[in-house]
Amino acid sequence: MRGEALYLPLSPYASLLTDANMPLITLSNVYKTYRHGSLEVTALTDFSLEIAEGEFIVLAGPSGSGKTTVLNLVGGLDRPSAGAVTVGALEIASASAAVLADYRLRRVGFIFQSYNLIPVLTAAENAEFTLMLQGVPRPERRRRVTELFIELGIEGLEERRPGDLSGGQQQRVAIARALAAAPGVVLADEPTANLDSHTAEELLDLMRDLNRRRGVTFLFSSHDDRVIGRARRVVRLEDGRMVGDSTTNR
Amino acid sequence: MLTALAFRNLWRNRRRTLLTLSAMVVSAALLILALGVFSGMIDDMLATTTRLYHGHLVLAAxxxxxxxxxxxxxxxxxxxxxxxxxxxxxxxxxxxxxxxxxxxxxxxxxxxxxxxxxxxxxxxxxxxxxxxxxxxxxxxxxxxxxxxxxxxxxxxxxxxxxxxxxxxxxxxxxxxxxxxxxxxxxxxxxxxxxxxxxxxxxxxxxxxxxxxxxxxxxxxxxxxxxxxxxxxxxxxxxxxxxIAARDWGDILPEMRDAIASFDVSRMIVVGILYFATGLGILNTCFMSVLERTREFGLLLATGMRPWGIRRLVLLETLFLALLGSTAGLLGGFLLTWYMQAIGIDLSGAITPITYAGGTILPRLRAVFEPANFLVPAAMLVAVALFAGFLPANRAARLDPVAALREE
Incomplete structure (x- = not known):
């Protein structure tokens, strides 16, 4: 079954657009400042960006350029200090904590640099976790995750704990977790930073394939040229400002 | 899955969990034994006066x-x-x-x-x-x-x-x-x-x-x-x-007061012992929560609500408390059984003491009283949940962005 295209049904929450002509994600004149004691650090300055549904876009830039901050804002983990962040019809700045939690649960999938799998859960349980939070019955959870594991090439590893998996396998489990609830947007923060070149390229191809087949919007942050080279659109940041936005025909 | 996660989390740091559990088990078992011996003394005091002379009820003019x-x-x-x-x-x-x-x-x-x-x-x-x-x-x-x-x-x-x-x-x-x-x-x-x-x-x-x-x-x-x-x-x-009926408490008010004061003493002993145990549980829960800050950040990022996090940590504490009180009950049962069946004879060291109309016999003997088991077990669970609430609350109130940055 590996390599075969398995199209999982999208959840009713997957599509976030209320108007097909509108961009899926819009950041308008966003400022974000953090306070570290008495010190105020500016992470984003007058940052604006529009992302259409189904894009495969990379935020590129050195450490501290504001890439993760953009992901956090789009993912509803943080709110802008000024400006507006909207995802579909959801205005992040004004949404309540409960609405943001529900948004993260049903509409966004996260992939992290260090995988962030729960070590005491098996690979399948990790992937099922968001479905469990959504109240999906166990047989249905297991069915969806089994199909995803086949699609991601990690079938047979369902009952292994993260500590018994390689870095590449762990990141695939993390991708399965991000996709299990069939979200509209997947946010990946330096997803290949801890992987060797071969594994990183395999994973990137896999995510690119998922993006094409599922129409899921992928937003990466990376300073890895392998990632940047596979993106159709690259947004470059420096010191919290956008310094470039280029699109290729990849 | 949340239940399984909570239970497995307990064993992440096996040594720490076992140390905390052993403190809970020892304190619960010793408390049960102490309460059994207290009850044995009260039993002796009451029996020496009621079963030797007064009876439990008296009808008189x-x-x-x-x-x-x-x-x-x-x-x-x-x-x-x-x-x-x-x-x-x-x-x-x-x-x-x-x-x-x-x-x-x-x-x-x-x-x-x-x-x-x-x-x-x-x-x-x-x-x-x-x-x-x-x-x-x-x-x-x-x-x-x-x-x-x-x-x-x-x-x-x-x-x-x-x-x-x-x-x-x-x-x-x-x-x-x-x-x-x-x-x-x-x-x-x-x-x-x-x-x-x-x-x-x-x-x-x-x-x-x-x-x-x-x-x-x-x-x-x-x-x-x-x-x-x-x-x-x-x-x-x-x-x-x-004709009026009087109970032994009316006939021996000093005995009734002595037993009431024993009840107060019992609660003080329970309080002191469980205060120390509660601090141990608090320490374990706090360490466990601090070590998993990043993981709680992940759970919040995936859409888990703060009450879900709170419930997860409290479930872990509940499991710890249930394990501790079950083993404590078993240990307490065995110790009480030993002290009831065999006891310790102190007649070579001390003489009987007459107190409040009864006699404290020169022996340590425990008696089985359901309350002596139920109160320590239930209070251990209550103390554990109380001690677990603080770290649970801390975990629930984490900022996901800051938590995910934790190393």
Missing amino acids: PGYHAHRDLHAHLPEVTAELPALAGIEGRLGSTPRLRAFGLFSVATSSQPVEILGVDPVREPAVTTLHRQLVAGRYLQPGEQGVVIIGSALAKKLGASVGSEVVVVTQAADGSIGNDLLTVRGIFTTGDSRHDGRLAVTSLPWLQHLLVLDGRIHEVTIAIAEPMTAFTVADRLNTVLPAG
Whole structure:
């Protein structure tokens, strides 16, 4: 079954657009400042960006350029200090904590640099976790995750704990977790930073394939040229400002 | 899955969990044992006075106990009242007549309390017949014989077979006097009984006091002494006028107060022990939460609500508490069983102590009381949940962005 295209049904929450002509994600004149004691650090300055549904876009830039901050804002983990962040019809700045939690649960999938799998859960349980939070019955959870594991090439590893998996396998489990609830947007923060070149390229191809087949919007942050080279659109940041936005025909 | 996650989280740091668990188990087991020994002491104190002399319930004329009035007597048939047959857990009931007088042997005289009893019915209520150190107990139909306390015998210079002269006031105003032969000598450990109590047959004393067919009280023993209060209340609603039921707490208010103070002491011991245990649990939970800050950040990022995080941490604490209290209950059961079956004899080191009308015997013996198991187990769970709430709250209130940045 590996390599075969398995199209999982999208959840009713997957599509976030209320108007097909509108961009899926819009950041308008966003400022974000953090306070570290008495010190105020500016992470984003007058940052604006529009992302259409189904894009495969990379935020590129050195450490501290504001890439993760953009992901956090789009993912509803943080709110802008000024400006507006909207995802579909959801205005992040004004949404309540409960609405943001529900948004993260049903509409966004996260992939992290260090995988962030729960070590005491098996690979399948990790992937099922968001479905469990959504109240999906166990047989249905297991069915969806089994199909995803086949699609991601990690079938047979369902009952292994993260500590018994390689870095590449762990990141695939993390991708399965991000996709299990069939979200509209997947946010990946330096997803290949801890992987060797071969594994990183395999994973990137896999995510690119998922993006094409599922129409899921992928937003990466990376300073890895392998990632940047596979993106159709690259947004470059420096010191919290956008310094470039280029699109290729990849 | 949340339940499985909580349970597995417990074993992430196996050594720390086991150390905390062992502290919980040891404290719960020792607490159960301590409460069992406390109860054993109370049991001894109560038994030494109620089962040796007072009984658990007494029917008498109202006011008899205030002044031990010779003339406040009842018909002997009071001991056969139908209401007595309906007392739940009744071990026995027996009629008694009481007088105060003087015993003399040769030139030695001592004030005594003379108790007239039915030698057949009395052993079902009190255990004086088992405390004999010389001679034998009263026989049915036997007249003109007496058993006396060992200290009284010593003061009188009497022994089994000695004749004592008894002088007392009779109900008709005359002076009642007669000779009694000592049949037995008892030692109870209670100086008041051993030094001044004399027990003789009821008909003999009725005749001496010119109170034939009359008694002063009916003494009742029941299987559950702590229910005596409610039994007395119930009896008082059905007893004929002129007869009142009193429980041992009314007769021995100092004993009732002593038991109440033991209850307070018990709670203080529970409080001190569990305060320390609670700090241990708090430490474990806090460490566990601090180590998993990043993971809680992930859970919040995936859409878990703060109450879900709180529930997860509290579930972990609950599992810890349930494991601790189950093992603690088992340990406490075994220790209590050992101390009940074998106990520790301290008679070589200390003598009986008379306190609040009862006697603390020179031994450590535990008794099984459901509350001694349920209270420590339930309180351990409550203390654990209370101690777990603080770290659970901290985890629930984490900022996901900051938590995900944690190394």
